[in-house]
Amino acid sequence: MRYSPRLATVKRSYIREILKATQDPAIISFAGGLPSPDHFPSQAFAEAAHAVLTENGAAVLQYSITEGYPPLREYIARRYADTLGLDVPMEQILITTGSQQGLDLMAKVFLDPGDGVLMERPGYLGAIQAFSLFGAAFDTVDLGPTGVDLAQLEAGLAKKPKLFYAVPNFQNPSGCTYDEPTRREVARLLAGSDTVLVEDNPYGELRFSGTPLPPLRAFAQGACTVLLGSFSKIASPGMRVGWLVADPDLMHKLVTAKQASDLHTSIFTQRVLHRFLTDNDLDAHIAVIRKAYGERCQCMLQAIRASFPEEVRYTEPEGGMFLWVQLPEGLSSERLFQKAIARKVAFVPGHPFYVDGTANSLRLNFSNSTPERIEEGIHRLAECLKELLATR
Structure with a gap:
């Protein structure tokens, strides 16, 4: 077979491969980036699907326009205005098949082999x-508790990368959030460059503590920005409906x-989702998710404080679905994973989140486990850590 050379540089998703090893229901998995199915509005979606098919018939089974279902785009535009005070015209919103497609489209429009991309370290x-x-x-630019290292960002932008990809709210994998001074300075630095900001915000509405902050786009006057959003974390990941916001010239190329x-x-999926959003109180639904995730995050943090060795460091997120663990030097998260999976607990070792590799960090997901399983899983993981430290 004469495959394209581009595939030679891209590895299969490490996380997807790990998830194959967690199919055993006895395994307590902190590995997947999975929303809790306990809070999927299944009945409401069933009613929405029935209404869409009953009232619209063949129209929802036909081809549609590339930009997306206009009422759904109008809903997103209104929500930006109501929740963030952002003026985003409906014409600047493109519905995508998950926000992941937004990344693919940006790559197709901007990147040729060898073109520069600036990433957070660790990165999505x-x-x-x-x-x-x-x-x-x-x-890459290092990521800390208040956001990216600004000196590194300035140096990185001086190399004129085409794109800077950032997840300012409850970043995947670290759980870190940019504070307001960092957001303002990032926007200032970008305004003086021709690098396009690709701002990904899949977790922004999952804040369960602290003060909400505007997106980077709100500060980035004079910079070229693309803002990605998704219904995966606040409605259903299986619907695969996301969107991006871009200025008209760029939107033409993305379309x-x-x-x-x-x-x-899928226009059927878009119509069902829009009907669900129209007939239900999304804010009330999100409030339930926030409460549950906040409780699960605190449960995990308390279990870590009680049982992890003192040398281990970890983030304390104010929202989202992940926290990040930094192991002492000389301790391998790969070795820890092998011990942990034998005790039927799983996580994601840190190295896939680095373009240059590292071995002593890991990501833990707290959204998709009950408090009881979180406590037991962290206890098992702590025992594995202590065993590794004893042999160091």
């Missing part, structure tokens, strides 16, 4: 995959790229 694995497929040359990819995101 899905973005690393999407950009790698088009031959991106990565540079062309999407037409070549899939013509349009």
Whole structure:
């Protein structure tokens, strides 16, 4: 077979491979980036699907426009205005097949082999995959409790990368959030460059403590920005409905790229989702998710404080679905994973989240486990850590 050379530089998703090892129901898994199915509004979606099919018939089973169902785009535009005070015209919103497709479209529109992409360190694995497929040359900026290292960002932008990819709210994998001074300075630095900001915000509405902050786009006057959003974390990941916000000139090119990819995101799914949003109180639904995730996060943090060795460091997120654990030097998260899986607990070792590799960190997901399983899983993981430290 004469495969494209581009596949040679892209690895299969490490997380997807790990998830195959967690199919045993006896395994307590902190590995997947999974929302809790306990809070999927199944009955409401069933009613929405029935109403859409009954009232619209064949129209929802036909081809549709690439940009997306206009009432759904109008809903997103109104929500930006109501919740964030952002003026986003409906015409600047493109419905995508999950926000992951937004990353793919940005790569198709901007990247040729060797083009620069600036990433957070650690960074979202899905973005690393999407950009790698088009031959991106990565540079990274370290991420800390208040956001990216600004001196490193300034130095990285001086190299004129085409894209800077950032997840300012409850970042995947670290759980870190940019504070307001960092957001303002990031926006200032970007305004003085021709690098496009790709701002991914899948977790922004999952804040369960602290003060909400505007997106980078709100501060980035004079910079070219693309803002990605998703219904996966607040409604259903299986619906695969996301969106991106872009200025008109760029939108034209993104629409062309999407037409070549899939013509349009499922119009039936878009119509069902819009009916669900119209007939139900999304804010009340999100409030339930926030409460549950906040309780699960605190449960995990309390269990870590009580049982992890003191040398281990970890983030304390104010929202989202993940926290990040930094092991002492010389301790391998890969070795820890092998011990942990033998005790039927799983997590994601940190190295897939680095374009240059590292072995002593790991990601824990708290959204998809009950408090009881969190406590037991962290206890098992702590025992594995202590065993590794004893042999160091």
